[in-house]
Amino acid sequence: MAYKQKEYREKMKRDGSGMEKKKYILLDVGGTEIKGSVSDRNGVRTKIRKFPAQAQKSTEKILDNFAKICRELMREADGSVVGVGMAIPGPFDYENGISRMQGLNKYDAIYGIPLEREIKARVPELGSARFLFLHDIEAFALGESWYGNCRDVDKILCVCIGTGAGSAFIENGKTVKTGKGVPENGWIYQQPFGDSILDDYLSVRGLEQISLAVTGKVWSGKELYGLVKAGNMEAEEVWRRFGADVAAGLLPVLEEYQPDLLLLGGQIAKSFSLFGKELERECEKRKIRIQIETETSGRAMEGLLSQFPEKTQ
Secondary structure (H helix, E strand, O other), X not given: OOOOHHHHHHHHHHOOOXXXXXXXXXXXXXXOEEEEEEEEOOOOEOOOEEEEOOOOOOHHHHHHHHHHXXXXXXXXXXXXXXXXXXXXXXXXXXXXXXXXXOOOOOOHHHOOOEHHHHHHHHOHHHOOOEEEEEEHHHHHHHHHHHHOOOOOOOEEEEEEEOOOEEEEEEEOOEEEOOOOOOOHHHOOOOXXXXXXXXXXXXXXXXXXXXHHHHHOOOOOHHHHHHHHHOOOHHHHHHHHHHHHHHHHHHHHHHHHHOOOEEEEEOHHHHHHHHHOHXXXXXXXXXXXXXXXXXXXXXXXXXXXXXXXXXXXX
């Protein structure tokens, strides 16, 4: 039976100190860069380091890069590395550690290749290490649930607005992928909305489409934020319309799932003060607390850590 967060913390107090030498390599794998750190089982981590992803290179270069990063981080491990966790976007076979990305301009060359086998072949010292793969949004949500400001919250809906509308549903520190109000895999991006699906609206491209319609030009979120601060009324209207889409798009999910907390992550969340008023009103009516977390990598690493067997059994 899985431990809840509070029960787990109490268990750690009762345990002996012999496990502190067991270390975990934790990676947040992106298309441009890979962030990594080493942690003990209590979540005490080394400083997060950044490495080039080389995601557009050949099969051998991508795999060699993963191995190189693991070796670099092993040097910071004061003890034996017993686990390697990767938070990575989909499409991906998380159970078997196999990338299914194609045509996304990243990691095409490792399609269908079991990463654990290839990394262990290149880094024999990891031969007995446990490998764990999680969707990056799921890892972030679990990290907030176990170690962040969402600790001990029963039901969490996590939404990250970036290249698309990433999501995860968490109950009592565990991922939920089926059930009342939970779409398949816990992914809301395919939900019907407007003329297509949520992913086309609650995303960077959704914001860009509104920008083009209102201003006649495609502005980035950062640029639109700056324009608002400079008093540009058109930029304000772009954010207002985007906020209306976010509220309207998430409302059916909130109504159906009825979370205690809505966790918003990603770079666009930094501009929540410009687009979030309507969503705040709807959440307040339903007594749903909103938590904003713009830097997701550290929490994603903690989410990976929470799911290793000795943490959950």
